[in-house]
Amino acid sequence: MSTPLLQVFNLSVHYPLRSGLLQRPSGVVKALDDVSLKIEKGSTLGLVGESGSGKTTLGRVIVRLVDPTHGSVSYQGEPITSLRGSELRPYRKKIQMVFQDPYNSLNPRLRIGTILAEPLEIHFPKMSVPDRSERVAELLKLVGLDPSFARRFPHEFSGGQRQRIGIARALAVEPEFIICDEPVSALDVSVQAQIVNLLMDLQEKLDLTYLFIAHDLAVVEHVSDQIAVLEHGKLVEEGPSELITTQPSHPYTQRLLASIPSLA
Amino acid sequence: MAADLLRSLLRRPAGLISACLLLFLYSAALFAPFLSPTIPSAQNLQRTYHPPTSLIWKNGRLCVQRYQLVDPSTASYQPLTGQFTSLSWFAPGTPYKLFGLIPANRHLFSVPSSDPIYLLGSDATGRDVFTRLLYGAGISLTIGLIGVALTSFLGLTIGGLAGYLGGWPDSLAMRLTEFLMAVPGLYLLLALRAALSSRFPSDATFLLIVVILSALGWAGTARVVRGLVLSLRERPFILAANILGQRPWTILFRHLLPNTFSYLIVAATLSVPGYILGEAALSFLGLGIQEPASSWGLMLGQAQDIKIFMLNFWWLLTPGVAIILTVIAFNLLGDALRDAVDPRFRLPGK
Numbered sequence: 001m002s003t004p005l006l007q008v009f010n011l012s013v014h015y016p017l018r019s020g021l022l023q024r025p026s027g028v029v030k031a032l033d034d035v036s037l038k039i040e041k042g043s044t045l046g047l048v049g050e051s052g053s054g055k056t057t058l059g060r061v062i063v064r065l066v067d068p069t070h071g072s073v074s075y076q077g078e079p080i081t082s083l084r085g086s087e088l089r090p091y092r093k094k095i096q097m098v099f100q101d102p103y104n105s106l107n108p109r110l111r112i113g114t115i116l117a118e119p120l121e122i123h124f125p126k127m128s129v130p131d132r133s134e135r136v137a138e139l140l141k142l143v144g145l146d147p148s149f150a151r152r153f154p155h156e157f158s159g160g161q162r163q164r165i166g167i168a169r170a171l172a173v174e175p176e177f178i179i180c181d182e183p184v185s186a187l188d189v190s191v192q193a194q195i196v197n198l199l200m201d202l203q204e205k206l207d208l209t210y211l212f213i214a215h216d217l218a219v220v221e222h223v224s225d226q227i228a229v230l231e232h233g234k235l236v237e238e239g240p241s242e243l244i245t246t247q248p249s250h251p252y253t254q255r256l257l258a259s260i261p262s263l264a
Numbered sequence: 265m266a267a268d269l270l271r272s273l274l275r276r277p278a279g280l281i282s283a284c285l286l287l288f289l290y291s292a293a294l295f296a297p298f299l300s301p302t303i304p305s306a307q308n309l310q311r312t313y314h315p316p317t318s319l320i321w322k323n324g325r326l327c328v329q330r331y332q333l334v335d336p337s338t339a340s341y342q343p344l345t346g347q348f349t350s351l352s353w354f355a356p357g358t359p360y361k362l363f364g365l366i367p368a369n370r371h372l373f374s375v376p377s378s379d380p381i382y383l384l385g386s387d388a389t390g391r392d393v394f395t396r397l398l399y400g401a402g403i404s405l406t407i408g409l410i411g412v413a414l415t416s417f418l419g420l421t422i423g424g425l426a427g428y429l430g431g432w433p434d435s436l437a438m439r440l441t442e443f444l445m446a447v448p449g450l451y452l453l454l455a456l457r458a459a460l461s462s463r464f465p466s467d468a469t470f471l472l473i474v475v476i477l478s479a480l481g482w483a484g485t486a487r488v489v490r491g492l493v494l495s496l497r498e499r500p501f502i503l504a505a506n507i508l509g510q511r512p513w514t515i516l517f518r519h520l521l522p523n524t525f526s527y528l529i530v531a532a533t534l535s536v537p538g539y540i541l542g543e544a545a546l547s548f549l550g551l552g553i554q555e556p557a558s559s560w561g562l563m564l565g566q567a568q569d570i571k572i573f574m575l576n577f578w579w580l581l582t583p584g585v586a587i588i589l590t591v592i593a594f595n596l597l598g599d600a601l602r603d604a605v606d607p608r609f610r611l612p613g614k
Contacts, residue, residue, distance in 0.1 A: 065507065093509070096507060097507050099503070100500075105500035106501055107501045109525075118518075
């Protein structure tokens with residue numbers, strides 16, 4: 001059996017709590033507690049759990065925004081949690097992230113063209129300026145937007161359009177693995193479906209691997225091959241998505257499933 | 265980018281009006297020696313508290329009404345009917361140095377020295393208020409720019425770095441700002457003025473005081489910029505730049521600091537009047553510009569004589585009008601710039 005694309009080994013992230021005048025440590029918050037996961041190339045792992053369960057922290061450890069207290073993450077069998085600076089660069093190109101809040105994920109002072117050209121400047125420094133703007137137009141088309149939007153500013157777009165721009169930015173570096181951190185929870189239901197479908201189409205077209213973080217089991221069920229459930233930083237259940245959604249074994253998963261609103 | 269910003273600024277009525285007014289004031293200050301009929305220290309003790317002279321169009325030439333002193337004790341003058349002196353244009357007069365460099369002696373307009381022209385009257389020693397106003401503009405208007413440029417630069421770099429780096433550089437910078445904010449500014453000024461006055465001429469001392477004031481004044485700006493950077497640092501677009509592998513300096517200069525500009529530009533333009541008024545206050549108290557140099561605050565300070573109010577020598581209060589105009593223009597410009605600099609307020613079209 002081949003090595004999974006991404007593996008998480010016994011990952012813990014603890015934040016010390018301090019109190020009193022002298023700021024003495026008085027305990028720890030366990031944002032993540034001994035979590036192990038693996039994601040196969042080309043598949044989607046859905047990560048669910050309520051607010052504060054550590055889903056976002058896990059995503060941030062993988063993109064190296066947060067350092068783990070214990071454990072490690074390896075990508076294609078290589079540990080990446082201890083890499084620094086230039087050693088990390090190749091992984092910056094392979095692992096990308098799409099954010100929850102489309103209104104804050106684009107710099108309001110830059111035009112869309114500049115926002116999309118930034119990853120190209122970093123990872124394809126040899127690309128000429130006309131090539132770069134051609135690639136920006138290509139990226140906009142890829143996410144279903146008009147190439148002329150490159151001249152506009154973020155505030156001129158709707159939430160769904162901004163989310164598409166955010167996806168285009170993540171795709172600019174030709175990544176293999178994308179962490180979608182609640183990419184649809186800030187959007188209208190009708191727009192949610194469009195974005196989810198776009199992500200699935202892109203996965204097929206570009207052979208992408210996803211870590212799809214959401215608190216909404218209904219959406220996760222639709223996109224994922226595997227589902228992992230987090231509760232208070234602990235992994236409580238993991239398995240193929242049909243199994244988790246039809247026969248949940250852990251009471252927390254059962255409660256999450258029961259909380260999905262239905263029209264019936 | 266800069267041309268874009270300028271166009272967007274000038275398309276707003278408030279921006280256009282204030283920019284034109286400031287341009288007018290600054291060029292008047294720059295060309296003061298040429299625009300004024302005489303020099304600010306030229307006295308005429310026979311013509312104290314002279315009212316503004318009236319101009320008359322006669323025989324195809326612009327002429328100046330001649331006056332006669334009727335009562336020296338109340339400084340009342342009477343126009344001499346039918347007696348005029350014609351204005352001469354570009355005539356040689358008192359030599360001066362344009363921009364402090366180019367020697368010249370031409371004045372835009374003047375009259376033979378026996379009949380002075382007082383567009384805005386004369387003061388207690390018969391000096392031309394109009395000339396002094398123009399010369400004083402130079403000091404009053406540049407003081408604000410120097411002070412603001414220094415505070416904004418220091419506040420932006422120190423506040424931006426403190427917020428972005430966090431940790432001990434942040435603590436160090438913040439303790440420093442707290443210390444600076446605790447220094448009582450007015451007493452420091454009084455002390456500095458007393459300590460330095462013997463060593464430097466008045467305008468050099470004043471410049472030094474402004475530099476010292478802004479070296480103390482950046483603390484407020486730095487704290488606000490730091491707060492802005494702290495809140496921006498956690499915004500997803502900054503995280504996205506980190507995940508893309510962007511270099512920290514590029515993140516600071518491309519993503520963080522430009523997002524503090526709309527605050528900074530407004531704060532800077534709004535604090536220019538603060539410096540102008542500060543200069544006025546200091547000169548008024550006799551701590552700023554000293555005679556024979558002139559500044560708006562000094563002129564207002566000298567207009568505090570009860571005689572001036574009793575005898576209604578209103579023209580001696582024109583520096584106050586100039587200060588009001590400048591302050592309003594800077595405030596309007598600050599507002600218009602804030603809108604122009606923020607893409608969200610961009611006007612439709614183009």
